[in-house]
Amino acid sequence: MGDWKTITVPALSSASKIAYQNTSEKKMSPSSLNMQQVLCSPLPSYKSMHSFFSAFCTEENVEQSISYLNRELTTLGFPSLYSECKDKELNVVSVLNCMNELLVLQRKNLRAQEEVEIQHLKLGSDMDHLQNCYAKVKEQLEASRREIVGLQERDRQQQCKNRNLHQLLKNEKDEVQKLQNIIASRATQYNHDMKRKEREYNKLKERLHQLVMNKKDKKIAMDVLNYVGRVDGKRGAWKTGKTEARNEEEMYKVLLGGYEQRQKQLLVENAELKKVLQQMKKEMISLLPPQKQKPKERAEDGIGPVLSDMEEDAVELNKENMWELSCETVREQLTNSIRKQWRMLKNHVEKLDNQVSRAHSGALNGSDVISREDHELETEKLELEIQQCKEMIKTQQQLLQQQLMSPCDDDDTSVLLQDCYLLEERERLQEEWKLFREQKKNFERERRSFTEAAIRLGLERKAFEEDRGAWLKQQFLSMTSDHKNSEHVKTPSAYSGSSDPDNQLMNFRSRQKKPHCLPSVHPSEDLCQTIQHIPPNSNSSVVLNKTTEDSKPKQWKGLNKAETE
């Protein structure tokens, strides 16, 4: 609504301005009537008006229509169309004026109509909205009415139920009452019966007693070889009034004994408590003096020493008589002094508390605070360190687990991996490896000596070969067919005798082979070597950790520095 208005008002005003301009134009230039007609042309009743005009005035009734118009206009308050001086003569000026005014009026009316229409529209929409609202509200009203009705119904039901329950409760209560009454009556009945039964029973017992006991039952007897002596060795005394009195006396003795014992216990307890009290007092006194004197001197010089004197007296008195006297004066003194000192102690503690709080609040920039800050920083640092350590441990664990979990393709690596974790084994292997190395060295040495020996042998053999050649030659030359056989037998023996070094050589060779074989026979040696080479790679985790370890402390150092700075 408001929007509508704010928009329309300026439009209206502009329209009126235009209209005003038009009218002024009209006023200034009456020749612009045509234009005015053009302006008026959009009027909805233009045609009809035209026709009306045409119908209204014809050539014949000009006079009448003029006079009619004049009448009409005069009744409407316009000046007469006729000139005043000349009767029945049309005053053109006034006609024109009238026309103009009529036109102005017409326009005004049109505008008003427009406004009214807009207003009407607005109101219509308002109306719609309100109607909607109304409908909604009405619905709501209906709904709430229904709800109310429902609630009322429920309330009624609840009340009904409540009433029923009340009734039930009442019934139950009645029932309980009834049952209680029944129980009570039963109980009395039971008790009564019991008593009756018991009486009967007693009567029977009595009767039985008489029957059994008075029959002089021969069977009721004690058959004893000989009577034994009493435990105390005394003989039984006759029952007399004296013994009765003695028994009484003894009973009271026992009772008294009991009470005395209890009193002793209480005394001991009391003494102990007193001791504790005394000690407490002493400790309080030893704690208090330096604190006690100051305020007293400050506050009341005269009374202070007197009071302390009195206390001292009390203390002395207590010390002297505490254990003997537990009379009321001493007790009072003791409790009073304790109370006093307790008060002082309390004050002192409170004062100390205040001091502490003051120091705490007052000296924010003091050294204490700084140290505390330092402390906090330190703890923070330490915590950070702990955190990092924990993280590291976690990563290590993870890596370890990963390594353990990852399937190893070749046995060597798995062995190696295992070795990584089994330091012992590794050490053992290293030792073995060392041993092997030594062995290898030894073998090398031996081999060298053997080669030397072989060379020597080779030389000797050469010489021997030469000798043999010469000898054979000789033999050949000086040989006969008979001799030949015998010589043939000899030669092998000569061979065998000379072949020892050769054999040795063979042996040596076989031995020499061994070190060559060793790697294949003992892969562990190989392993050792690989271990030596591989660990840095295989123990990547360890290395990693090492690096992290190496790197992290640096970081921390940096951090620490940053923090300390």
Add this chain to the structure above:
Amino acid sequence: MNFSEVFKLSSLLCKFSPDGKYLASCVQYRLIIRDVNNLQILQLYTCLDQIQYIEWSSDSLFILCAMYKRGIVQVWSLEQPDWHCKIDEGSAGLVASCWSPDGRHILNTTEFYLRITVWSLCTKSVSYIKYPKACQHGIAFTKDGRYMALAERRDCKDYISLFVCSDWQLLRHFDTETQDLSGIEWAPNGCVLAVWDTCLEYKILLYSLDGRLLSTYSAYEWSLGIKSVAWSPSSQFLAIGSYDEKVRILNHVTWKKITEFEHPVTIANPKIIVYKEMEKSTRVETESLAFPPARAQASSLFSTQSKYDISQVPVTLQYVKPVTDRANPRIGIGMLAFSPDNCFLATKNDNIPNAIWIWDVQKLKLFVVLEQLYAVQLFQWDPRQPRLAICTGNSKVYLWSPAGCVSVQVPMEGDFQVLSLCWHSSGDSMALLTSGFLEVWKSLQPHFHYMNMI
């Protein structure tokens, strides 16, 4: 630990003599006296019928054997084996027999509680006490043996008679404000007598030796009341177990309640140690027992088949729902006993039959709960130290001390169900009793060193 050979026994009749030198046991109609140290038979007495009850006299010189069925009591002397004494109650019958504290008088209760006959071994005199009340704890002697309190019933009212034991003279006679008195018990110092009413009403009365009513205590009304009562050895506390599954402790100064111990099914306090007995089948596991030193002795002889585990709290104990519409429902505190040093109180709640609660009396707090595999039959404190022996009707004996607890298998073949046990007065040995004709000895070494572990 040494176990003796098994001896025959009938109707669980086995008792150590008060001086600790002898052990009496019964087999049918024979009474066998053994030396405690070597278990050799010292004496063998033959009674007229199957023995139903035995009791040592306080000076360990005499032993009485009651044969209720025949109404006979036979007394034997250890010093003079040929000495004999037979008391015949004749047609009056016999339902109970006991020694007077001086060991020279025998109190026989006739059938229907017609009267109590006091027979003297020193003189021919016989005294009769009429109107004894038919109740379980009707007779109570003071610890020093000077006085006897007797519950009486006459004209539908309860009375207490106090007698001087030396000459059986009536010292005091007074009526009690009870509906139906069910028990009396002297405080160990002999100055206060606790009197409690029937279970239908929670009421306990405390009388001085001179018959004055010191105090009355009633915890609640309209419900089943007192089930068991126990004095602390120092006479300082009176523990009252009731059907509401609580133990209330009264003090000896004001006779007001100091505290009450509840026995809930669930134990949630983490400070309480809950030992739970666990079945063990393998021997290897027993060696990792709570008592490592025990295995050296025990498992060399036999394999222990159960052990104690410390349960994590909260623990829910095995609970038996009592049948409440029957008489004597299995609910409430049926057993309670103070340790001889006054430091602990052991209790058993009848509707949690497998558990024993041990309370710290100094702190007045629950200390330990033992949960057994089977229902607890009996527990008894070592007379010398805070050590509790428990039997649950199986072939094991359980021992608890503040240091810990242990289960000991009785090294016997076959079904050996320990139903009862009794400590020797020195606490060094213990007799284990079963329903069968068996009897086992266990000499516990004086230095029971495995108990000191943990």
